[in-house]
Amino acid sequence: MVGSNRNHLSDAHAFASKPNLESNTMSSPAARREAGFRAPVGVDTTRASIARVYDYSLDGKDNYPVDRAALAAILEVAPGQREVSRLNRRWLHRVVRYLAGSAGIDQFLDVGAGLPTVCNTHQVAQQENRDVQVVYVDNDPLCCAHGRALLEENANTHYLCGDLLEDGTLLENEGVSRYLDPGRPIGLIVCGVLHHVDDSLDPAAVVRGYTDRLANGSFVAITSFWAPADENRELHALAKRLEWAFTEMGVGSGWYRTREQQLEYFGGLELIEPGLVGLADWWPAGPLTRPRWPEEQLILGGVGHKPLPAPPRIHFV
Secondary structure, three states: OOHHHHHHHHHHHHHHOOOOHHHHOOOOOHHHHHOOOOOOOOOOOOOOOHHHHHHHHOOOOOOOHHHHHHHHHHHHHOOOHHHHHHHHHHHHHHHHHHHHOOOOOOEEEEEOOOOOOOOOHHHHHHHHOOOOEEEEEEOOHHHHHHHHHHOOOOOOEEEEEOOOOOOOOHHHOHHHHOOOOOOOOOEEEEEOOHHHOOHHHOHHHHHHHHHHHOOOOOEEEEEEEEOOHHHOHHHHHHHHHHHHHHHHHHOOOOOOEOHHHHHHHHOOOEEOOOOOEEHHHOOOOOOOOOOOOHHHHOEEEEEEEOOOOOOOOOOOO
């Protein structure tokens, strides 16, 4: 590691090794791990970490040789995979700007937030409304250490250790509810997370656990790897090769799912136009300046809205 990066990681190692009372109340049930959940890597330098590989794909410095080797294996299959990470970040920025601005959402829960990078959720949201509350959550202690050190810039921004798969969901967690009011609309961000949840854990059911508990008027923003199936057999073949690279050669997870499977994530929600589409097609910031890499087409994003109840009808007699 280069000089400043080594300092960041050693500081995070020390922070992550300290007892964390909040994380004790936010631990994932052991049964879920037995069902196929891959435990977070944390400060283990012998195993590739999802968060650190993603950091490296964005040209970050908080990663180790094992993480760079994992991404190299993925790039052997898809040389443009770094652009997928950048595309994902740009999509997140546009969505958060819309939710905190036009949609009027003033509290966000960003699940699987990962390592801090350039222009994070709270920075985008608080440009629209400085009073927006943002809670980041990740199950990796290294991410939590970095997040607390670098992202908690004001009283409205918090980084907690927790897990998407918690019993009762994070919405019922005492740490989260300390800062977010579950009785009011929330912007739930699940960006680049569900493709790391094994089929045996039923990711659609996991999301339903959240949407059932969200207040009316809330929004759910999701991106996930796409397997086109009959929509494009050539791209589908690339998706299957990439899935193998992620799961067998990379980070141990990274499943590509069909459009139909991903639409299940939005059950009970109204999809905001243009629906579940390629990330570059979701309210793009401007015209394309180059042809898309094939791998850039293998990730979909959508924003669902939990509608407010219809107003009562007035009957005239």
